[in-house]
Amino acid sequence: MPAVLSDIINKFKPKKNYPFCKFVSESLFFDYDNSVKLCPYNNMGLINENFDGIWFDTEKFIGERKNCSDIMASNELPSCCHDCINLKETGNIKLKQQLKYIFFSNWKFCYVNCSYCSRPKTDNFIQAKHYDILPLIKQLIDKKLINTKTKFIFECGDACVHPEFDKTVYFLLNYEAKNIIVNTPALRYCQSISDIISKNAGQVIITLDAGTKFTYNKIKGLDRFDEAVNNIKKYSSHQEPDEKRVILKFTMLEGINDNEKEILEWFILSRNLKIKKLFFEIENTWYSKIKNSVPKYVKDIIIFVKDMADFNNISLEFGDMTQAIYNSTDREKE
Numbered sequence: 001m002p003a004v005l006s007d008i009i010n011k012f013k014p015k016k017n018y019p020f021c022k023f024v025s026e027s028l029f030f031d032y033d034n035s036v037k038l039c040p041y042n043n044m045g046l047i048n049e050n051f052d053g054i055w056f057d058t059e060k061f062i063g064e065r066k067n068c069s070d071i072m073a074s075n076e077l078p079s080c081c082h083d084c085i086n087l088k089e090t091g092n093i094k095l096k097q098q099l100k101y102i103f104f105s106n107w108k109f110c111y112v113n114c115s116y117c118s119r120p121k122t123d124n125f126i127q128a129k130h131y132d133i134l135p136l137i138k139q140l141i142d143k144k145l146i147n148t149k150t151k152f153i154f155e156c157g158d159a160c161v162h163p164e165f166d167k168t169v170y171f172l173l174n175y176e177a178k179n180i181i182v183n184t185p186a187l188r189y190c191q192s193i194s195d196i197i198s199k200n201a202g203q204v205i206i207t208l209d210a211g212t213k214f215t216y217n218k219i220k221g222l223d224r225f226d227e228a229v230n231n232i233k234k235y236s237s238h239q240e241p242d243e244k245r246v247i248l249k250f251t252m253l254e255g256i257n258d259n260e261k262e263i264l265e266w267f268i269l270s271r272n273l274k275i276k277k278l279f280f281e282i283e284n285t286w287y288s289k290i291k292n293s294v295p296k297y298v299k300d301i302i303i304f305v306k307d308m309a310d311f312n313n314i315s316l317e318f319g320d321m322t323q324a325i326y327n328s329t330d331r332e333k334e
């Protein structure tokens, strides 16, 4: 066949799409049980079961990532992935050398008691040692597996309890990392977090889950709403008026904060605290229960959240599951 003709045929041939998961292709996860893996939900891409922070086997990681990526592209998708919200499609399966996301969740003690927490809080677990993540970060930089654009995400729990937290943040700031993301209940104020904000080097995400003290106490199992609000105020004072570096998060729970009154209070509080970005999500296990038949009142609340954000000129991000519900509403179809 003449070259010109085959070029034309190739151009119009439908492109093949491959299953894609950002955790397999672009991330590395240091979990709270000291395992290191690709997938945060199961042992897909398990690299180390009991990492101590001293030496990370980068060759094993690169091999495991390639292996998992090949499995996903070969139509032998593992059963755990079939229904997963993180599964997308891509036309290009070429792996990039450098990671887009690195998640840290390697601290055991969380002093909050969120009613929806899935992490174990047994004595053995709490007493297990934290490990220092700085040598690991230096190793990944040396191996060119991360760069200044990589998102360094300190996961839920309170990263600030990690004894090496400040040291790690200041190392990343000196390295000129652009995306340091810290999840915290904001019950301990950290100057290093304020420095991330004032140096435009990332974001802090604070999960209040409520707009009132009463509901906060019920969800968090702590009577420390005012402390959290005061610390949010301090963090917010370090951002420029239109910046979105301090983000308030709301996880909607069945029968507890799933009502417009509570959400309205959360909006009023956010406005008073000069917050410019909100994150809203539905709790995982509740979503799994209702995803095939989402009650109308849940859809109405999600539309209400969107309208409130637009009305208050606050940027809003939905979690993937919430976005899936919003996309299924008549509003989105209009």
Ligand code: SF4
Residues within 6 Å of the ligand: 021, 022, 023, 024, 039, 040, 041, 042, 044, 080, 081, 084, 085, 086, 087
């Ligand atoms: S279960 Fe989900 S997150 Fe884990 S590898 Fe599969 S698609 Fe990715």
Ligand code: SF4
Residues within 6 Å of the ligand: 110, 111, 112, 113, 114, 116, 117, 118, 119, 156, 157, 158, 185
């Ligand atoms: S802050 Fe996170 S880790 Fe701590 S109790 Fe709440 S959900 Fe669990």
